[in-house]
Amino acid sequence: MIQHMDKSRNERLTRVGKGSAGSAVMRQFWQPVALVEEFDPAVDPATRDRPLKAVRVLGVDLVLFRDTAGQFALMERHCAHRGADLAFARFEGDGIRCPFHGWKYASSGQCVEAPAEPTGSTLCQRIKQPSYPTTVRAGVVFAWFGAGAPPPFPALDCYNAPSTHSFAFKGLWQCNWLQAFEVGIDPAHPSFLHRFLHDVDLDDMGNNAAGKQFRSAAAGEVAGERWPMSRVMRELCQPKIDVASTNYGMQLSATRDIDDSKKHVRTTHAVFPHTFIIPLSETMTITQIHLPIDDTHTYWYSIFTSTGEPLDKTAMREQRARFTNLPDYSPTSGRHNDWGFNAAEQQSRTYLGMGEDDINVHDQWAVEGMGAIQDRTRENLGSSDVAIAQYRRWLLDAMDQLEANPTGLLPEALAQGTLAMAPQTFDGFL
Ligand code: FES
Ligand SMILES: [Fe+2]
Known part of the structure; x- marks a missing residue:
């Protein structure tokens, strides 16, 4: 007899927003966030003046820019001051500046200037826009959204x-x-x-x-x-x-x-x-x-x-x-x-x-x-x-494993065979 999936399982398998089991799994792996060519003025002339793009990953809004050192920087899209949209930030080469009140963020996300604050204010030293490490492989910009240091890049x-x-x-x-x-x-x-x-x-x-x-x-x-x-x-x-x-x-x-x-x-x-x-x-x-x-x-x-x-x-x-x-x-x-x-x-x-x-x-x-x-x-x-059918079971296993051990690393578990697909017969998928 064919078994059907129940609704809650379909939800668990597919949802990827903040706090979801799917997001937790995805955050353990490098994610592609843009093609390098998107920053080529021949492909997108707007990047000649301002090499900055809004991107959305796992339901999170971000901005990606390439600084004058050639490094890609990725940070959350809403300014840490009062939430203005950094997709319209001023590009300053070594960082970006929010047009609302002029707060400037270095590529690391560190706030380095809050010009409306009194002279001598140290407020900006305590402000960091959430940011994520990036790397470029095969013409694609990848980012790491997980906790701690990223794992080695997959050796494909x-x-x-x-x-x-x-x-x-x-x-x-x-x-x-x-x-x-x-x-x-x-x-x-x-x-x-x-x-x-x-x-x-x-x-x-x-x-x-x-x-x-x-x-x-x-x-x-x-x-x-x-x-x-x-x-x-x-x-x-x-x-x-x-x-x-x-x-x-x-x-x-x-x-x-x-x-x-x-x-x-x-x-x-x-x-x-x-x-x-x-x-x-x-x-x-x-x-x-x-x-x-x-x-x-x-x-x-x-x-x-x-x-x-x-x-x-x-x-x-x-x-x-x-x-x-x-x-x-x-x-x-x-x-x-x-x-x-x-x-x-x-x-x-x-x-x-x-x-x-x-x-x-x-x-x-x-x-x-x-x-x-x-x-x-x-x-x-x-x-x-x-x-x-096997893949879905396996994805659910990974979600369960991560919930049971939130500091565990799925890439490691995969390499060591502790996150392996269970062999499955055709009967009784889900
Ligand atoms: S909201 Fe960005 S500087 Fe004020
Ligand atoms: Fe196909």
């Missing part, structure tokens, strides 16, 4: 690759982070959601494989013939899904039987708590992090990493920029235009009918169409959802 290939071999981009989705993440640990969906009804000529791929996910060739041959991934996914749509617990998260293998002697195996990884890594081609991976902006908004950050040739980052950026509004990186398609749905295309070209050039919009429809926070009390999971 995408963060260690030379900058010539990685490219980062992001996009805004109007939904909760968990349903956005769950699409990436769902190895069954590409056979349907991203199905192309026709394959394109493998010799006509061009040199930009990034826009061709599921269009390029699968590794290996079938009876001397190369198969495009689109054919693998279309013709073999009952993958056997295996999930293994690792010291970073879970490894997923989707095995599709081609014939008695040949199988197609696609391996992906989920890095706890909100990252997945998927293959794009034989020499390229995508690492996608799902930042909870708040309960109902998510930024995905994708880092494309090449293990072969350097990337043509300009071309990759231009390709994505066509489908993106700046400065907020919202997609040009969405609920407002039915995600670009075209019934004729659905009949003749694609399974979904939302375009062939940008498969990202397929996932966007899948997760935004569920509603701002998916109501999991009415879903019915099947055996192809095994990774999703």
Whole structure:
């Protein structure tokens, strides 16, 4: 018998605001807060005069600026004096100044001037705007929101690759982070959601494989013939899904039987708590992090990493920029235009009918169409959802573990195997 999730559990799994169990878990891991390119005047001319942006992370409003030393500083958005909005602060190179009464904050958040106070006042020495450490990896600014010193940065290939071999981009989705993440640990969906009804000529791929996910060739041959991934996914749509617990998260293998002697195996990884890594081609991976902006908004950050040739980052950026509004990186398609749905295309070209050039919009429809926070009390999971079910149990375990031991460190527990997924049979998910 299928067990359904109860409402309180869905709330616990999805809420990320201050004081929530989800926020406590997320605060134990580095979070992406901006692309470095957002501070490039060629991308956003406003940053020429004032390299400062308002950002929102885990329901908290913040400002991020790059000081003249080139360091990114992140602090809470409402001035420690009387709460004015520092998104409109004056940029002074080594800090920012609140326009309401002139209090100045150094990059550390320390108040260094309160000019309306009497000469000799030491008030500002006792004032510190809450601030958070930042670091830059792979073209992304990350911040640490946890207590104490941050843990070592995750040792993933995408963060260690030379900058010539990685490219980062992001996009805004109007939904909760968990349903956005769950699409990436769902190895069954590409056979349907991203199905192309026709394959394109493998010799006509061009040199930009990034826009061709599921269009390029699968590794290996079938009876001397190369198969495009689109054919693998279309013709073999009952993958056997295996999930293994690792010291970073879970490894997923989707095995599709081609014939008695040949199988197609696609391996992906989920890095706890909100990252997945998927293959794009034989020499390229995508690492996608799902930042909870708040309960109902998510930024995905994708880092494309090449293990072969350097990337043509300009071309990759231009390709994505066509489908993106700046400065907020919202997609040009969405609920407002039915995600670009075209019934004729659905009949003749694609399974979904939302375009062939940008498969990202397929996932966007899948997760935004569920509603701002998916109501999991009415879903019915099947055996192809095994990774999703296991992941939810595991996230709940992490929440419980942290509540029982608030000073415990989840990254350490993960590395040591004390926060591992319990093996689970299909029956009785939640
Ligand atoms: S509110 Fe910012 S200086 Fe007064
Ligand atoms: Fe997808």
